Amino acid sequence: GAGVSQSPSNKVTEKGKDVELRCDPISGHTALYWYRQSLGQGLEFLIYFQGNSAPDKSGLPSDRFSAERTGGSVSTLTIQRTQQEDSAVYLCASSSAGVNIQYFGAGTRLSVL
């Protein structure tokens, strides 16, 4: 597809389990972003990848959160030992180099029971 693709669309997990969320950016986009959106709230920046540069991890809320981007394309956001407060929609976006317009996927809705 032409847009940003995220999987799964919904994830239900138990407290304490690890989860992996996947993002396929738009082909050719060098920048990739992860955000978190809690119910009825705006988006919270988590992490940003640009090409081969070291990622900007300044938004990650704790060391339970990590992300990687393999081959400059697909990215995985991992949350270890999930907590109920991790329940939110996790959104991925990508953009072209030098363009500050981000294109978002539909998100992964994470529910931690």
Next chain:
Amino acid sequence: LAKTTQPISMDSYEGQEVNITCSHNNIATNDYITWYQQFPSQGPRFIIQGYKTKVTNEVASLFIPADRKSSTLSLPRVSLSDTAVYYCLGTAGNKLTFGGGTRVLVKP
């Protein structure tokens, strides 16, 4: 990034023009003003971006006065499908800081 302030919600009727004003008193010289639209269960969608004066595209117009301390998104002749949350952001660089947005409800 500029801190932005916009109304929490607005109601309108089909066929009317909707204007949403956003204030960004501390906008930096290199900040662009960008608006996104978000429908329930979807990610935000880029609508329009500008630096100063007026920008128009097939979806909306964006008015930015000379001092750039505010901006107004104008949606002409809204329809029910324009019901969404609209976010105003100052975007310089790579991190987008979203506030709570303006929830626009278009009524029949």
